[in-house]
Amino acid sequence: MKEKVLRALRDEDDYVSGQALCEKLGVSRTAVWKAIQSLREDGYVIEAVPNKGYRITGCPDTIAAEEVASRLRTKWMGKKLYYFSTIDSTNQYAKKLGEEQAPDGTIVIADEQTAGKGRSGRHWVTPPKSAIAFTILVRPKLPPSRISMVTLVKGLAVCNAIRQLYSLPAGIKWPNDVVIHGRKICGILTEMSAEVDGVHYVVIGTGINANLTSFPEEIRKIATSLELELGHPVDRAQVLCRVIELFEQYYDLFEKRGDLTDLQEMYNKELLNLNQKVRVLDPKGAYTGTALGIDPEGELLVKRDDDGKTVKVWSGEVSVRGIYGYV
Amino acid sequence: MKEKVLRALRDEDDYVSGQALCEKLGVSRTAVWKAIQSLREDGYVIEAVPNKGYRITGCPDTIAAEEVASRLRTKWMGKKLYYFSTIDSTNQYAKKLGEEQAPDGTIVIADEQTAGKGRSGRHWVTPPKSAIAFTILVRPKLPPSRISMVTLVKGLAVCNAIRQLYSLPAGIKWPNDVVIHGRKICGILTEMSAEVDGVHYVVIGTGINANLTSFPEEIRKIATSLELELGHPVDRAQVLCRVIELFEQYYDLFEKRGDLTDLQEMYNKELLNLNQKVRVLDPKGAYTGTALGIDPEGELLVKRDDDGKTVKVWSGEVSVRGIYGYV
The missing domain is CATH 2.30.30.100 (SH3 type barrels.)
Known part of the structure; x- marks a missing residue:
């Protein structure tokens, strides 16, 4: 309900009357009012003007499910969203969902990971309220040998989302590190469960250094964040939505062909290693x-x-x- | 304890005195006596002759952990064994063990599977007390692209175990079906959990039609069993142990090289498709x-x-x- 109200308010630039909301969502005025109150408690600033209606004038820094769902413009990805303020690892949870027949495109988002994993079992730092950690579960109809390409697809989506939103000079270090000014801004961990003939599911975990302003000693020289690069914090939900939207678009091209034919040129354009x-x-x-x-x-x-x-x-x-x- | 007593009795062709058992195992006579009683309850026939000691003269048709452990001659595989009289699927259980850091070579055995799986989600029939269903968990230090070869290694182990034990004309239909007189005697389902750089674990499930004497209508014309081929039931634990022993031997050759170079000739000798x-x-x-x-x-x-x-x-x-x- 909260998500629907949020989406309805966002769909209009102007005020939306309580009556219009009731009709659009097919619920009572009390239900609308309760949802508005609950959103306010979450940190949304919602103006209420007599004879005009409601309007959002401020929103909290959140990547909670209703915020993301109300802003996400995808065809099929992220129709099922899970959000945790804190979790051990979004990949771990997504794998559990994979075993339980969760639908293609399910997404797990967390504000903090206490046991985030990087490649080959390395630790990945996800401090609360400043990073973006999420995992997308997909069920490609492809043999396991093709799955490693998904990681490149994801790297490309993160790179282009950052370029589009902030005009930062993000590029890709093959195969999937997204780098700005020589420092890493994103980590991707792709895991799969498969048999010889086909894939049960793939989980693609992504950690984006959004509003981090300091790093542990051992990665300080090789890591950066969007806030450090821009000089101001970013709207994390906006970054997250753009990455998912681009990933859906690129993933569809990848899955249809079973390879990167349709993405090769775009990828090579962002490849920092090119001709190096x-x-x-x-x-x-x-x-x-x-x-x-x-x-x-x-x-x-x-x-x-x-x-x-x-x-x-x-x-x-x-x-x-x-x-x-x-x- | 039961397993140790069983193994000690099997190690000798002659009678083993209670005193010798106590000394060998470092336990009291009461403990030995209790283990003997418990084994008798499981169906073992154990003679006890005054002034001579104990001797096994009959054993039940069982593939329970202590029976298999007392007969298995491997270097590292099957040092950890799980047995279930009935389970949904041995692969499913082994995958759970894989997530929980179970050691390389762990084996899950079941007398009956209620939801046994074949390739691509097909059903696999494992009636109680007549089939052999087991899954081996391995943790190869190889990239995921090489894992499909494990299935061929397993097929070869089953084929050669049957040939060695019963001189039946078993052969392989590429990639991993073991076939006798044109009918399938074994099914193998390999599943893995992996990331792009490496494999977390692989589970190789195997169902061998040992003492089955009838099959469901839909597979009657394409399936056979060892009992049907031989005209008498087989010692299931013997088959199971021989398959595991050969698999360990072949798997070591495969893992060392990362491919089938050392097994190619042996495999092609059993390949029914060869020159066909x-x-x-x-x-x-x-x-x-x-x-x-x-x-x-x-x-x-x-x-x-x-x-x-x-x-x-x-x-x-x-x-x-x-x-x-x-x-």
Whole structure:
């Protein structure tokens, strides 16, 4: 109910009368009034002018489900939203939902993670009320071998959302790190449950350093935040909604083809490694070369220095070090 | 305790005195006597001869943990065993154990599955006391793209266990169906939880039609059992132990290399499709050809009829129909 009222008020630039709200939502004036009161308690500033109606003039800094749901413009993603003020890990919860047949596109959002995970079991810091932590659950009709590409799709969505909203020079360090001025602004952890023939579900966890102003010692030199880059805090729900909207759009292109053919050009445009020297840490022996961009499978094409051959580099087996601020 | 007594009795061909058992296991005579009584209640026939000691002369048809543990000769696999007289699905339980950090090589055994799963969500029949249903949990240090090969490793272990124990003409229909006289004797379902860089855990569920004597109408023509093929029931624990022992041996070879290089020749020897006509149901268009065996990645090499080219066929994307008893 709160979400519906919020959405109805947001749909209009002008005042919305109580009567109009009742009719639009098919509920009583008392129900509308209760929802308005409850929103006010959550921190929304809602003007009420006699003979005109209600209007939102201020909203709290929140990424709670009703705020996100009332602003999200997607076709199918995020129709089911879970929000937690604090949780161990949004990926962990989303995996539980995956086992329980939660629908494609379900999203888990948290204001704080007490045991947020980065890749390979590393810790990911999500302090309360300043970061954006969320996980999208999808059920692609693709074989497991194609799932690693989802991570690149997600990185691209975060990168472009930041560019569109704030004109910041965000770029991608292959495969999926989003970097501004040489520092990392976002972490993505993709996990899947699969059998040989197909995927049960994929969870894509994303942590975006939104309004963080300090970092633990060990990552201080390699991390940044939107607030640090802009000099002011951002509207976290706006960032979250834009990322989800772009991800839905890109994911649809990816899932239809089963690869990145339709996203390759866009991705390579944002790729910081493009035409740059990279060092490939292949377990069979490290080498250097020039990054030529990704192919439709998301592999990085590298022209090797020693023999001039172009080789395909795959993230599951090697790591690539660039020349950016962090390694 | 029961398992230790059982193992101590089995280690000797002759009688074992109560005194010797006490010393070997470091427990009191009362403890030994209690374990013997409990084993008798489980259906073990244990002779007790004055001045000689105890000897096993009969054992129940069981695949319970103590029976399997006392007979299993492995280096690391199955050191942790779970047994259920009835369970929904051994894979489901093993996945739960996987999330809970159960050790590499943990095995879940069940006498009956009420919701056993086959590939792609199909139902798998596990009637009580006649089938062998078990799941092995492993934690390979390999990228997710290599995990599908585990299924072939498991198929090979089942096939060779049956050949070694009963000299039955078991063979493999690529990728992992074990077939005797054109009928399927075993089903394997491999599931994994992974991220892009690595695998959290893999569970390999196996259902072997051991002492089943009838099948539901819909699979009657394509399924068989060891009892039907041999004309007498088999010792299920013996089959189970041999399969686990061979799987451990083959899995070690697979994990060390990260592919099937060391198993390719052995696999192709048992491959029923070898040099046979196959029909490849590629979503991009079906075609026929001759199967030439697997490559080190477990892909089936098929010499296409129309252009004579050899193509690699991968099980996640296509299915192969042979000329065997079942399709």
